[in-house]
Amino acid sequence: MRRKIYIPVLLLGTTLACSTIKPNATQNKQEMPVATESVLPTIDTVYKETAENEPVIESDTLAFLKLNNVDVRYDLNDIINPNFSNNLDSLLHLWYIEHTDSQYSTKKLNSNIALSDSVYINRLKAVPSLIDLSFNKIVENYIKLYSEKRRSQVEYMMGLSEYYFPIFEAILDKEGLPQELKYLPIIESALNPKALSRAGASGLWQFMYGTGKMYKLNINSFVDERRDPIKSSYAAVKYLKDMYKVYGNWHLVIAAYNCGPGNVNKAIRRSGGKRNYWDIYYRLPRETRGYVPAFIAAIYTFNYHKEHNLYPKKSNFPIACDTLMIDETLHFDQVSKVINIPKEQLRDLNPQYRADILPGDKAYSLKLPLEFTSKFIDLQDSIFSYKKDYYFSQKDKVVNPRDRYQRFAHVAPKNKAKVYYKVKPGDAVGLIASWFHVRTSDLRYWNNIRRNLIKVGQKLVVYVPKSKLAYYSNFNQMNFVQKQATLGKSASTKKSATNITSTQKYDGSYIYYTVRRGDNFWTIAKKFPGVSNYDIMKLNNIKDARSLKVGQKLRIKRKS
Structure with missing residues (x-):
C-alpha cells in the first residue's frame, strides 16, 4: 500500500512580516447578564x-x-x-x-x-x-x-x-x-x-x-x-x-x-x-x-x-522545520530509532501527542527538523515496519468485526477448572448456564456468543469449581430430562401447554406459533422443551435473528 505523506513546509526560524490590520470594531450592545450583588x-x-x-x-x-x-x-x-x-x-x-x-x-x-x-x-x-x-x-x-x-x-x-x-x-x-x-x-x-x-x-x-x-x-x-x-x-x-x-x-x-x-x-x-x-x-x-x-x-x-540588560537565551529548537502529514499509526520510537533523532526532541516539536503515538485514524501532523525530513521520506517503509508488532500488537484485535463467530482470547477466571460442553438439540444459552450454575453473561463472554445464538454440536467452554470438575464433566452424557432434574425441575410441558391458545396451532407433527411483542428466538424456544433457537431459525429458513416481527408465524417441530 502506498502511503500518503503531505509536506506543507513551515520555516519557523524566519521572522515573518507583521502587518497591523485593524479588527472589526463593531460592538455588540447586548445587555450584560444580571449578576448577583x-x-x-x-x-x-x-x-x-x-x-x-x-x-x-x-x-x-x-x-x-x-x-x-x-x-x-x-x-x-x-x-x-x-x-x-x-x-x-x-x-x-x-x-x-x-x-x-x-x-x-x-x-x-x-x-x-x-x-x-x-x-x-x-x-x-x-x-x-x-x-x-x-x-x-x-x-x-x-x-x-x-x-x-x-x-x-x-x-x-x-x-x-x-x-x-x-x-x-x-x-x-x-x-x-x-x-x-x-x-x-x-x-x-x-x-x-x-x-x-x-x-x-x-x-x-x-x-x-x-x-x-x-x-x-x-x-x-x-x-x-x-x-x-x-x-x-x-x-x-x-x-x-x-x-x-x-x-x-x-x-x-x-x-x-x-x-x-x-x-x-x-x-x-x-x-x-x-x-x-x-x-x-x-x-x-x-x-x-x-x-x-x-x-x-x-x-x-x-x-x-x-x-x-536582558538578552535571549538560545534554545535548542531547530531554526527550520517541516511538517509531514501521517495517515498511518506511528510511534515516536520508530522514528527515533530509524533516523536517529532524539525522542525528546520529537516530543518538544510535537507536544500534542500524549502517548508518543500518532493514532492513524486520520492524517496527523508530524513536525521534524528540516535536516531529518528527507531521511524520513527516504526511509518511511523501514520506519513504519520497525517493530510494528511490538508497538501495535494485533493479538487481541478482531480481524473482521462483522464475523459474529470470530474467536478472541478471553480472560479465564482464577481458581476455576475448564469444562467443554457439546450443544445438543433443545439446548439454549440460558438453560446451559443454569445447569452449570454460571451467569449467562459469563457463558456468552467465554464463548463469544452474540444474541444467544448457538449451534447443535458446538463446543462451549465453561469454568466450574475445581472440586466439581468430575460432576460437571458428566453433563455431556446426560439427556435433557436428567439435566433439568439436577435443578429439581421436571421436563413437564404443562407450562407450555397452557400457553397453546390462539397463538399456537397444531398441524400434524408441527406447531405454528404467532410471534408476540417481547418475543425472541430464545424465549420462544424455552416454551418448547427439546427445541433450540437454532432449530426454529433453521426450520423457518431465517438467517438473521433480528428479523423477527410481531404477528409472524413460526413453524416449530418438537424434539423427542
Whole structure:
C-alpha cells in the first residue's frame, strides 16, 4: 500500500512580516447578564484605602500624566499574586531549557536600573500598539518582576519566543487581530506547551477541556490539540474575536480570556456599568486583576530588554522545520530509532501527542527538523515496519468485526477448572448456564456468543469449581430430562401447554406459533422443551435473528 505523506513546509526560524490590520470594531450592545450583588467595598473606598499606603504623587508627575493622556488613577496599586510569580519557574523543567547554551547567561551587571515614571510612560507610548498600554504602579510592579526578580525566566522566554512568535504572528495577521496579542501565551503558560494549571487548563493558550472542544480542538487519549501550537493558536484567535464582538475593548477581552466573560460581566455590573478595565479592577477575581498589567509589562520588557540588560537565551529548537502529514499509526520510537533523532526532541516539536503515538485514524501532523525530513521520506517503509508488532500488537484485535463467530482470547477466571460442553438439540444459552450454575453473561463472554445464538454440536467452554470438575464433566452424557432434574425441575410441558391458545396451532407433527411483542428466538424456544433457537431459525429458513416481527408465524417441530 502506498502511503500518503503531505509536506506543507513551515520555516519557523524566519521572522515573518507583521502587518497591523485593524479588527472589526463593531460592538455588540447586548445587555450584560444580571449578576448577583455581593458585599464589596465601593471603588472610591478602595482608592482611599490604597492611597493611605502609598506615597503622595508629586504635582509634577501628575501634570506629566495628564499632559500625556495617561490615566490619572496612577495611585492604583496591588501586590503581585505569588502564584503568578511562582508559575514562571515551571518553564525550567522543559527539555529544551535544560539544554540551553550556557554562554547565554543572565547579565547581572546593572540589573536593577532605577527609572523615573516618565521613562516608562514614554517607552510604552513609543510601542506601536492597537491595545492601550496604560501605566500605573501595578504595571510598574510587574515590569520590575520581569526585569529584576525573574530575569532568568524572562531570558528563557525570549529565547523560546524566536520559535513561537512567528507562528502566533502569522495567525494573528491572517485573522486581522493586533500583533500584540502574541504576548498572551507569555502570561498564560510562560511559552510552555505542556503547561497544565490546577484547574485543568492546558497548552500554550491554556484552554479548559470544554472550551477546547467548543472551538473544535481534538482531545482524546492519544491527542490533545490544546498543546498543538498552530491549532490552539487558531482556536485562541477565534475566542478572542468572539470576545471582542461582545466588549469592543481589548483590556476587557484579555481579562475575559483569563477568568471568563461571566466574571467580567459581574465586575461591570457591580461597578455600575463601567467598561474601563481600571474602573472594574477591584471587582475582578484576584488572580485576574494582574492579568492585564502583566500583559502590558510583558510587552514593555520584550521591547526594551536591552535597556535592562536582558538578552535571549538560545534554545535548542531547530531554526527550520517541516511538517509531514501521517495517515498511518506511528510511534515516536520508530522514528527515533530509524533516523536517529532524539525522542525528546520529537516530543518538544510535537507536544500534542500524549502517548508518543500518532493514532492513524486520520492524517496527523508530524513536525521534524528540516535536516531529518528527507531521511524520513527516504526511509518511511523501514520506519513504519520497525517493530510494528511490538508497538501495535494485533493479538487481541478482531480481524473482521462483522464475523459474529470470530474467536478472541478471553480472560479465564482464577481458581476455576475448564469444562467443554457439546450443544445438543433443545439446548439454549440460558438453560446451559443454569445447569452449570454460571451467569449467562459469563457463558456468552467465554464463548463469544452474540444474541444467544448457538449451534447443535458446538463446543462451549465453561469454568466450574475445581472440586466439581468430575460432576460437571458428566453433563455431556446426560439427556435433557436428567439435566433439568439436577435443578429439581421436571421436563413437564404443562407450562407450555397452557400457553397453546390462539397463538399456537397444531398441524400434524408441527406447531405454528404467532410471534408476540417481547418475543425472541430464545424465549420462544424455552416454551418448547427439546427445541433450540437454532432449530426454529433453521426450520423457518431465517438467517438473521433480528428479523423477527410481531404477528409472524413460526413453524416449530418438537424434539423427542
